[in-house]
Amino acid sequence: MDLTDHPILGGFDVLAGELADLYRDLHAHPELSYEEHRTAGIVAERLAASGYDVTSGIGGTGVVGVLVNGDGPVVLLRADMDALPVREDTGLEYASTATTVNSAGETVPVMHACGHDMHVTCLLGAADLLVRARGHWSGTVIALFQPAEELGDGARSMIDDGLYSRIPRPSVVLGQHVMPGPVGSVFASPGTAMAAARSMQIRLFGRGGHGSTPDQCVDPVVMGASTVMRLQTLVSREVSPTNPAVVTVGSFQAGTKENVIPDEAVLKVNTRAFETHVAEQLAEGIARIANAEAEASRAPRPPEIIDLNSFPLTVNDVDATRRTLVALGGMLGADKVFEIGPVAGSEDVGDLATELGVPLAYWFIGGFEIEEGKGLPSNHSPQFAPVVRPTLDVGVAALVVAAQEWLGAAAPGTTEFPRTIGKVAARELSAHGYTRYEQLTSVAATALLAIHGVGPKAIRILGDELAERGLAFADA
Numbered sequence: 450m451d452l453t454d455h456p457i458l459g460g461f462d463v464l465a466g467e468l469a470d471l472y473r474d475l476h477a478h479p480e481l482s483y484e485e486h487r488t489a490g491i492v493a494e495r496l497a498a499s500g501y502d503v504t505s506g507i508g509g510t511g512v513v514g515v516l517v518n519g520d521g522p523v524v525l526l527r528a529d530m531d532a533l534p535v536r537e538d539t540g541l542e543y544a545s546t547a548t549t550v551n552s553a554g555e556t557v558p559v560m561h562a563c564g565h566d567m568h569v570t571c572l573l574g575a576a577d578l579l580v581r582a583r584g585h586w587s588g589t590v591i592a593l594f595q596p597a598e599e600l601g602d603g604a605r606s607m608i609d610d611g612l613y614s615r616i617p618r619p620s621v622v623l624g625q626h627v628m629p630g631p632v633g634s635v636f637a638s639p640g641t642a643m644a645a646a647r648s649m650q651i652r653l654f655g656r657g658g659h660g661s662t663p664d665q666c667v668d669p670v671v672m673g674a675s676t677v678m679r680l681q682t683l684v685s686r687e688v689s690p691t692n693p694a695v696v697t698v699g700s701f702q703a704g705t706k707e708n709v710i711p712d713e714a715v716l717k718v719n720t721r722a723f724e725t726h727v728a729e730q731l732a733e734g735i736a737r738i739a740n741a742e743a744e745a746s747r748a749p750r751p752p753e754i755i756d757l758n759s760f761p762l763t764v765n766d767v768d769a770t771r772r773t774l775v776a777l778g779g780m781l782g783a784d785k786v787f788e789i790g791p792v793a794g795s796e797d798v799g800d801l802a803t804e805l806g807v808p809l810a811y812w813f814i815g816g817f818e819i820e821e822g823k824g825l826p827s828n829h830s831p832q833f834a835p836v837v838r839p840t841l842d843v844g845v846a847a848l849v850v851a852a853q854e855w856l857g858a859a860a861p862g863t864t865e866f867p868r869t870i871g872k873v874a875a876r877e878l879s880a881h882g883y884t885r886y887e888q889l890t891s892v893a894a895t896a897l898l899a900i901h902g903v904g905p906k907a908i909r910i911l912g913d914e915l916a917e918r919g920l921a922f923a924d925a
Contacts, residue, residue, distance in 0.1 A: 455780070456885075457582035457849050461574070461842065463918050468574045468845070469837050473543040475566035476834075479532030479559045481549060482597035485510045488530045488569065492594045495573050499580045500867065501592065504615055508606030514592040515616055516580060521588025521857030525619035526575065526848055527798055528568040529598035535560040538831035562833045564627035564816065569594060571625070571844030578849055581918070584865035584884045587857040589617050593801070601646070601760040604800040613805065621769060622802040622809045623851050625844065627835050629825035630815030633843055635777050636787040637812035639770040643763035644695075644721040645728045646795035651676070651716040651739045652753040655746070660708035670703050672746040673714035676739055677701065680718065683734040688727055695721040695793060696731060717757070721793050725762065760795035766808035773810040776854035777847055794828065814847060816840040870910050873902035886911075886918055893924035 471491075480488055489510045497503045501514030510530070536558035537545045547559040576592040597603030630636065653676065655669030677698045688694045696718065703714035718735060722728040739752045771788075778786040792813075802809035816835030817825050826832035864875050864884040877900050883889060889897070894908050915921050 456585045472570040477543045479561045482531040482600045483509045485530040508610045510596040511607045512594040516590045519587040522620045523589040523617045524855045525591040525622045527593045527624040528572040532561045535562040539834040563828045567627045574845040575848035601758045604797040627816040628813040634815040639767040642765045645762040646760040648719045648757040653714045657712040666710045669714035676742045763796045763799040769808035769810045780850045870907040874907040877902040894922040
């Protein structure tokens with residue numbers, strides 16, 4: 450993928466090495482949901498250095514940067530920041546060895562096993578490039594870095610903390626997620642894109658005793674086993690075959706010794722569905738089955754069922770998503786961009802769009818080299834580790850191109866140059882036809898100094914900006 454001729458992405462090579470180092474640093478220092486303090490600090494510092502108006506601490510650890518560049522559409526770009534309680538097993542030099550104490554007081558390992566470190570790095574890179582290329586677009590860019598996606602309520606926490614009273618109202622919400630697919634590819638689901646999810650804990654109560662006298666006990670292990678088996682019939686025998694659904698019992702905990710019947714068993718259940726009524730049907734069925742199995746087992750009391758977390762349906766706006774995919778295909782090549790069906794994973798990015806009734810376009814980027822005969826690690830796997838480049842290149846480019854598709858065209862006289870050169874200098878340079886950095890490489894600094902309103906300070910600032918891009922004045 451050659452980005453050198455793109456008016457905005459042409460500056461990516463200057464940033465690529467720095468962004469790759471940043472990604473490795475974030476990967477080595479993951480933080481759980483609502484604990485993303487270090488990550489949020491890095492994000493806020495870099496956004497401010499790029500010229501964004503930064504607000505931190507929204508919804509706990511959320512960070513938002515706003516860049517106003519004249520009149521035009523307001524485009525929100527979103528990245529999530531949190532990691533998972535997973536022990537990394539990638540063998541990478543920059544693998545995480547971090548641990549932390551979770552909300553239950555347990556010491557757990559921490560890993561970026563879902564690629565949120567890549568999401569953060571890509572959005573920071575895109576935000577920087579959009580600043581550098583202000584002469585090529587008009588409107589407002591909102592770079593939003595969200596906490597706690599893994600809990601399903603990070604976006605809602607930001608909204609409830611007054612997000613939309615602190616920033617301009619976006620006209621579209623854009624975002625992406627790295628997935629176990631071929632690196633260099635982009636794929637999305639117009640319409641229903643990701644499942645609604647709900648997690649519940651079921652505590653089943655028995656009557657403990659000696660393993661040699663089960664007749665004098667109520668065995669919650671047998672009760673739990675029967676519940677696990679019966680729950681599987683919700684999908685196979687109660688939900689219509691035309692409605693995809695998943696019920697997973699991911700945790701079954703009971704007892705401490707082989708000859709002791711315990712007092713209770715705890716199940717943790719997760720459901721996925723692509724229709725709201727199916728999600729409700731599954732929740733009702735889980736409660737009904739748990740209560741029925743408890744009664745059938747002579748339990749001394751009904752089970753205790755509590756919600757752990759939930760995720761909304763992620764529904765892409767069909768027209769907005771296809772418009773975005775066409776733009777991405779023009780950059781990557783149409784053979785690298787695909788439409789796919791709904792994915793059973795879940796996300797809360799949709800809350801940012803549905804809160805305002807604006808379109809959502811959310812896509813996936815592949816992050817892995819395909820080797821024949823070898824499978825790919827899934828998200829949340831201890832082996833999940835995207836190839837740094839070109840995944841980073843594609844992720845940055847996708848955000849920039851998608852943003853540019855939705856932003857307005859540059860207004861006449863708009864320049865790429867920073868405001869610090871002064872309004873007069875910017876106006877006079879524009880009047881002489883200089884609005885982009887590459888144009889300055891063909892003119893001597895001494896010639897620019899001859900322009901009214903362009904002084905040594907402006908030349909020094911422009912020289913530094915050119916140097917950051919690997920460029921220079923003609924007489925440098």
